[in-house]
Amino acid sequence: MRPRPGEVLHFSEDPTITRFVPHVAATAQQPEAYVWAVDHDRAPDYWFPRDCPRGMAWTADGTTREDRDRIIGPGCGTRVHAVEYAWLDRIASVELYAYRLPATEFERFQKHAMVATEPVAPLGPPESVGNLLELHEEAGIGLRVLPNLWGFWDAVRSSTLAFSGIRLRNARPRE
Template identity: 30%
Template sequence: MHLHPPKPRLFHISEQPGISIFTPRPSPSHFDNITGNLVFAINDQLLHNYLLPRDCPRVTFYAGANTTDADKQRFMGNTTASHVVAVESGWYQRIKETTLYCYEFLSDDFVLIDECAGYYVSYKPALPIAVTVIDDIMAALLSRNIELRFMPSLICIAEAVRDSSLQFSLIRMRNAKG
């Protein structure tokens, strides 16, 4: 008897309500293993990385299997959260005022392309099976065992995290303030 791992719950976060079909599009980022237009989805474990306004820069990280004790202590030593999401203080008001729509997909047509980031892709159109309105982003984030950090600038922490042994995502950093 073969035991199959449970299928992941997959989501797409948007500021646009009422999307009835997600059509494959060019990837906004380069991935060596992407060969055409696609639909992106994020798994439930890392959904918090996207529970923010689309253009909001963020540094997200967590301790992985190969994270050193020194890096765990340096970046996460004083938190009981499993993940950290750092955003710029200047985004506070926009985060408070933004409504997000969390679309859920069946995972059948999706394949994992980045385990660290929780990214899945499909080359086929995807129909949402459910949508959840998120009108309190901070409450949604803080219900997920993460530490939300507001910082004047993300530049230094982004560099430090990138050079560490942590698992991380640097998202929309082109919008970060110096």
């Protein structure tokens, strides 16, 4: 599930949203109110239940072959996501929806998101994202399931890979 040209996506477990209104999220690190969405490259970051902690890594300019092979795995493509076993049932059973939104209403926020400062109406009804495990497989993204995310996360952060961590506060405590 990726946006088509001229679109960005907002993922939600709520299939009843008819209008997205800018707001300041409870976990926001900035005071401005936004409607949040993602582009083609960052859409896979949200192929998870909302509160699922996940660490993600992918190759970028400057990534060494050693780091790619060590963290993503030799012959395993250019991207890997890691989650904890405790979330696997939820990942397999969640009903996740994608809302297609007009890209013209959004501007880039840092490197990871698109934001709008005015209300935005979806281009149509939400679409079921479907089986999240199959989505990862079809996209060629490795999905690693671990007892605890922190070892993976520490390795990624000290590597030459690009990375993102979402909802890490929901991960199991460090061992």
